[in-house]
Amino acid sequence: MSGDEKCDIGSRIASICFSRRLHKTMAESSLLTSESKDDNSMENNKKPANENYILIDVGANLTNKKFGRDLDAVIQRAKDAGVQKIMVTGTSVHSSKEALRLTRIFPGSLYSTAGLHPHDAKSCDETTLVALEELASNPECVAIGECGLDFNRNFSPPDVQIEVFEKQVELACRLKMPLFVHERDAHEALLAVLDKYKARLPSVVIHCFTGTREEAVKYLELGFYIGLTGYLWKDKSQDGVRKILEDGVIPLNRLLVETDAPFMYPNTRASKLPDNIKESLTEKSLNYLHRYCTFQRNEPCSLSVTVEMIAACMNHTPDQVGLAATYNALKIFGLSN
Numbered sequence: 300m301s302g303d304e305k306c307d308i309g310s311r312i313a314s315i316c317f318s319r320r321l322h323k324t325m326a327e328s329s330l331l332t333s334e335s336k337d338d339n340s341m342e343n344n345k346k347p348a349n350e351n352y353i354l355i356d357v358g359a360n361l362t363n364k365k366f367g368r369d370l371d372a373v374i375q376r377a378k379d380a381g382v383q384k385i386m387v388t389g390t391s392v393h394s395s396k397e398a399l400r401l402t403r404i405f406p407g408s409l410y411s412t413a414g415l416h417p418h419d420a421k422s423c424d425e426t427t428l429v430a431l432e433e434l435a436s437n438p439e440c441v442a443i444g445e446c447g448l449d450f451n452r453n454f455s456p457p458d459v460q461i462e463v464f465e466k467q468v469e470l471a472c473r474l475k476m477p478l479f480v481h482e483r484d485a486h487e488a489l490l491a492v493l494d495k496y497k498a499r500l501p502s503v504v505i506h507c508f509t510g511t512r513e514e515a516v517k518y519l520e521l522g523f524y525i526g527l528t529g530y531l532w533k534d535k536s537q538d539g540v541r542k543i544l545e546d547g548v549i550p551l552n553r554l555l556v557e558t559d560a561p562f563m564y565p566n567t568r569a570s571k572l573p574d575n576i577k578e579s580l581t582e583k584s585l586n587y588l589h590r591y592c593t594f595q596r597n598e599p600c601s602l603s604v605t606v607e608m609i610a611a612c613m614n615h616t617p618d619q620v621g622l623a624a625t626y627n628a629l630k631i632f633g634l635s636n
């Protein structure tokens with residue numbers, strides 16, 4: 300991406316932020332799909348769009364069979380809730396192919412990733428990396444991952460996870476594509492792999508961050524981005540992600556938001572939520588959450604409620620957080636066609 304393009308995204312988002320003339324700005328940006336452009340041209344007897352956020356869900360598992368029956372409704376609801384684009388996570392060759400197939404059904408709205416999840420590292424054979432590379436050559440595929448290390452559950456042996464992760468890091472470096480990384484209880488080992496490639500690492504996103512302050516600081520020092528999900532709602536620890544946000548450890552220019560749907564349901568009814576967070580949640584976001592999402596099946600339309608919580612923790616407005624995260628997602632992944 301050139302400096303000019305960066306300025307272009309910046310000025311688009313700045314004008315959204317400050318003028319709130321969303322109709323005009325959104326129509327000028329690439330954020331609108333053709334249908335919603337039509338909506339705008341149909342004009343004025345509709346509620347103005349400027350009550351909506353402009354969000355990008357950088358990680359949703361829409362190939363999960365829980366979305367098999369009503370994916371079009373799920374995507375429409377997400378758009379109505381302000382989620383303009385969704386990146387569909389690939390976690391195996393099969394689901395990465397499926398994710399790419401979905402991008403063809405919903406062009407301009409869905410993008411995909413290609414990767415092998417650490418849980419399935421043991422299934423990697425000589426065809427896997429070839430297949431992932433082939434998938435990654437499609438313009439709708441915008442990152443390598445989800446890949447990484449999970450020493451919490453160790454569904455694959457740690458040494459196999461490390462080997463398979465390193466192959467995917469190597470692939471991302473070679474293809475100059477962003478890395479979408481999963482890490483649980485494997486911070487040091489993850490850094491050891493990435494360190495070998497530090498001279499040519501692409502953008503690295505630590506997705507669904509659940510670690511400690513020290514780990515966040517280290518990732519940020521290395522220039523990585525932090526993806527936050529509905530995990531925030533169950534994070535009760537004194538030094539967890541919520542506290543890190545309150546203390547300003549994660550700057551807006553390193554933040555991404557994702558639902559990890561159908562997982563990571565934002566449990567806004569959890570007891571002991573601080574009043575400032577409860578008060579910051581809008582009726583509209585809560586309506587989407589409570590009408591359409593459950594513990595069994597979270598949906599991308601719940602993203603706004605998590606953005607509102609992040610904003611409350613950071614003492615910013617939800618618009619500031621949402622637009623910053625959207626800017627970051629466009630900068631890292633492109634998502635232009």
Ligand SMILES: [Zn+2]
Nearest residue numbers: 445481506507
């Ligand atoms: Zn993950």
